[in-house]
Amino acid sequence: MFDAFLQGFQFILRVDTYLYIIIGLAAGMFVGAMPGLTTVLALAVLLPVSFKVEPMLGIPFLIGITKGGIFGGSIPAILVGIPGTGASIATCFDGPALTRKGQARKALEMALYASVAGDALSDIITIALIGFFATLVLLIGPPEVFAIILLSLVLIAGVSGESGLKGAIAAFLGLGLGFIGTDATTGATRMTFGLEALSGGIPLIPLIIGVFAVPEILGAVESKAPRFVSERVDFSRVGERLRWHEFRASIRTILRSTAIGTWIGAVPGVGQVVAAFVGYSAAKRASKHPETFGKGDLDGIAGPEAANNAVNGPTMVPLLTLGIPGDNTTAIMLGAFVAHGMRPGPQIFQEQGPLLYGLMITMVLSNILFLAVGYVLLKPFAYAIQMKKAYLIPLIVILAFVGTLSTGDVSDLGIMIVVGLVAYILRKLEFDLAPLVIAFVLAEPIEYSLSQTLLYARGSILHYVFVARPIAGAFMAGAILWIAWMSVRHRFKRTPQPTEP
Amino acid sequence: MKRRMFLLAAVTALATSLLAPLPAEAAFPDRPITLVLPMGAGGSHDLHARGITSILGDILGQPMIVKLLPGGAGMQGTAFVAKANPDGHTILFTHNGFDLLVPQTQKVTFNSLKDFKSIARINYAQPMFITHTDAPFKTFKEFVAYAKKNPGKVNLGHSGVWGALYTPAVQLIKETGIKVNMIPHRGGGPALQALLAKQDHIGGIFATQARPHVKAGKLIPLAVIGDTRIEGDPDFKNVPTTAELGFKDVSFTMERIFMAPAGVPADRLKILRDAFEKLMANPSFKAFMKNIGEPVQFMKGEEYDKLRPGRHSEYTALIKEMTKK
C-alpha cells in the first residue's frame, strides 16, 4: 500500500494538474458568486471539458470547481447580503454589516482563510480516517439522519435575531412551504392549487433569491445613499487587509467549525447549509461577546465559512468507497469518475491505488492554490462594491433573473418575485427569515427520514429506535436533554422586564 | 458635428449589418437547440446528455444546450417541451416512465401520446433484483417463497414511487400477490446504501452500479428484469431473467428516449432523426458510451412510436391495480 502512495505522489509533480485546478477554482468561484447559479450546474456544464483530458487532470479540475463554488457564494453574501449559494446564508448575518463599516476586504479575506482552512483540514482528516468513515456510512440510516437533523435544529434555534416568536413563525412557514409539491414517500401531490409551476414544489433557487436578494435590493433602495458602503467610511481604508491578530482570534472558531462540518459531511442528506448554520451558532454561543454577532464580527464569518467547506471532504467517502453519491455534486463526480474509467467501490484501493492516492494528495494541495486564486480574485470584488447603487442594483437584478432562469423557466421568476415581496414585508416587520429557509430546506428530509424510520420500525417505534438503532437513540436523547438544559438556563438568566419587547 | 455624423453612420451600418443576413427561409437548425431533461443533475440521463450533446451539436451544426427542469416527478420538464414552440429547437430527453406512466398518476396539461413524437431510443437499462449476502434467501424463487410465508416482513427498497426500480417491484406484487414492506429512498444511491447497510433485504439496481459490489462479494443478483439476459456482460450474463423464471408480467425496463413536440414539421423531425442515426455511427460517441459502461440499443423514432400505445395501456392497468382500495 505504501508504494501505491509513493506512486501517487509523483502525480503532484505535474504542472498541468495545477493549471487545471486553478481554472477549476476560478470557474467555481465565479459561478458561486452569481446568486442562483449552483456549483452543481457549473459541474454539469464543465463536465465535458473534463472528459477530454485524462483523469489526473479532469478530476482535480472538477474538485476545484466544488471548492471554489462554496467560497464564491460568500462573496455576494458579504458584499450585498445575497447568498450566492445556500451554504452562504449564514454568512449574511455579519457580512453585510462588515461591508457597511468599510471592512469588506477583511471580511472576504476571513471567509477565504476560514474556507481554505476548513477544507484542508477536513481533507486531511478524511484521507487519514477513510476506513473509519466508510464503516460509519453504513451505520447511518434514516433514524440517525432524523435524529441528527433534529439535533441540528435544536442547536440552531434561537441563534439569530431577537424575536424568538417571529423566528419560530418563519420556521413553520418555511416548513409548510417545503411540503408543497410531490410527496416523496407516497407520490401524492400537495398544495399545488392547480398551478403547474408548483407541481415540483417551490424550487430552492428562486426561494433563496427571493428571500434574500429582493429584500436586500428594496432595502438598499430605501436609503437615498448613493452607495452600499456608508459614506462616513474612510475610503482609503476600504481595501484594508485582514491582520494576523484578527485571524488568530478566530482560530478556535475555525477548528470547531471544521469539526462540525466534518461530522455533518459524514451524514448523508444534511448538507452544507445546515453545517454553516450550526457553525455560526456554535461560534456565537462560545464567544465571549455574543452581542457583537450580527453587527459585524469577523468570528461570525469564520464560523459558517469553515464549516461549510469542511463538509467537502467526507462527502467524497461514500462516493469513493461505495460508489454511492451523497448529493447532486457527488453524483456528477461519480459520472466523471466512471467516464474516466475509474471504478469507485470497495475494490478501488486494490485496483486503482496509485491513481486514488494521487487524487487525494492533489485534493489537499489544491487548497494552497485555493488560497492563491481566492486572494487574487478578492480585490476586484472588494472594490466593485463601491460602484454606484444606481448601476449595481440593476446589475444584481439581471443576474438574479439569470440565476433563476438557469434551472427553470419564466414561471420561476414569478415565484421569485412573489416570495421576494412577501419577504420584504416580513423583514420590515422584523421577522427573521433565515429560519424560514432552513426549515424549507429540511422539510423534506425530516418527513422523509421519519417516514422511512416508521416503515422500518413496522409499528414498534420505540423498540426500533432505542434498541435496534442505539446511535439514533443516543442523538435523540441528546437533543431532548439539550432542549431541557437550554430552557432551564434561560429561565435562570432572564431578568423580569417591565415591558415585553 | 463631425463626430455626430460618424456616430450616426456607424449605428446605421451596424443596424443594416444585423438585419441584412436575415434569410427568407431559415435552414434548420438555425440556432442552438435546447435539450430538456426533466430531472435533476447527476443522474444517468445527465451523464448521457453531456457526452451526447457535444457530438450531436457538431452533427447538426448548432450547439445543443442542456436545460435541467426537475420537478413534479418529471412532469414539469415534460410539460415545458409539450408547450414549447414546435419549430424543432426544443426537444426532450426522458424515459418511458416519465413519458407514459407518471402522466397517468397526476393531473397533467399534456397528452402523452398525442403531444409527442419520438426521435430515437438510444438504449435501455434493465434493472435487477438484488440482495445482500446475509439475506434469508439466495435465489429469486426463494425470495418469493419467503415473502409469501412472511407477509410484511421483507423490506424492499426502491428509488422513488413509480421510478425505474419501483415499477418492476409493483409488477411483481401484482403478479404474485406477496406483501412486502416498500421502503422509498431518494434515488438509486441511497437505495443501494440501504441495501449494503443491510437495512433492506432486497432492492433493485442497475448493472453499472452493482458491478463493484457483486465483484467484492457483498451483493448477490437474483434476477434481471425483462425477457433477455444481459448478454456479453462478464459479471451478469448468468443471471436469469424474470421471464425465464416464470414471472412474465415483471417486464419494466427504463428506455432512454428523445422526444419532440408533435407539432414539429415533418422535414425537421426527419433531420433530427437522421442526426441520431449518424450519432450511432460516430466513433467518439461509441467510445463515450463504452467509457461510461452503457450499451447502445438504438431504435428509430418511427418504430418506437409504434410501441408507445401498447405500453401506455399496460401502465394504465398497472396503475389502476395499485391505486385501488
Place this chain on the structure above:
Amino acid sequence: MEAEKPSLPSAALARLDVAVAALIALAGAALSIAMPRLVLEGGIREAQEFMRLTPVFFPRLAFGLMAVLGLIQLVRSVRRFPGAAPATGESWITKYQNPLVVAALIVAYAYLIPWLGFSAAGFAGLAFLIIALGGRGWREILPFALLAPLVVRFVFERLLLISLPRASFEVIAAPEEVLMQFLSRIFFFLRI
C-alpha cells in the same frame, strides 16, 4: 440586519404588524384544516398500510403550529400598538417611494422577458431601473443598459450553456440571435 428597537418605528408599521399577524393566524388555520382537500392522492396505498403518517400529517402540523404562534403574535402586536411612535411628517408612501417604484419595475421587467426576449427586456428594464435609482446622463445609461444584457446573455448562454428566453417577436429575436453568433465567432477566434 436586525436592530434592537423596543417597538416598531411608526404607526403604519405597527398596523401592518397586526394585519400580518392576523393573516398568518388565519392562513395557518385555514391551511391546516383544509389540508386533506389540498392533498391530491396520486400516491399508492401500499405505503400507507404500515405508516401512521399520511401525506397530510406534517403540513397540517406545520401550518397548525404556525396558526397558533400567529395568534400569540397577534395578541402581542395589538398590545404593542398604542405604544408605537406617532406618525412622522412623511406619509408612508413618500417614505417607501423608492422601494415601491423599484418593486414595480422589477415586476414589469419580469413580464417583459417572455415578450421581448432577454436582451430587449433587459435593455428596457435596466434603463428604467437606473433612472429610477438616480442615475443621470444618457451617455452613461444607454451603453450600460444596452451592453450589460448582451454581455450577460453571451456569457451565460454561449459559455455556460444556460438557455435564456427568446423574444416572441421574430423582429427582435432574430437580430439578437445574429449578434450572439457574431460574438461567438469573435470569441473563438480570439481564443485560438
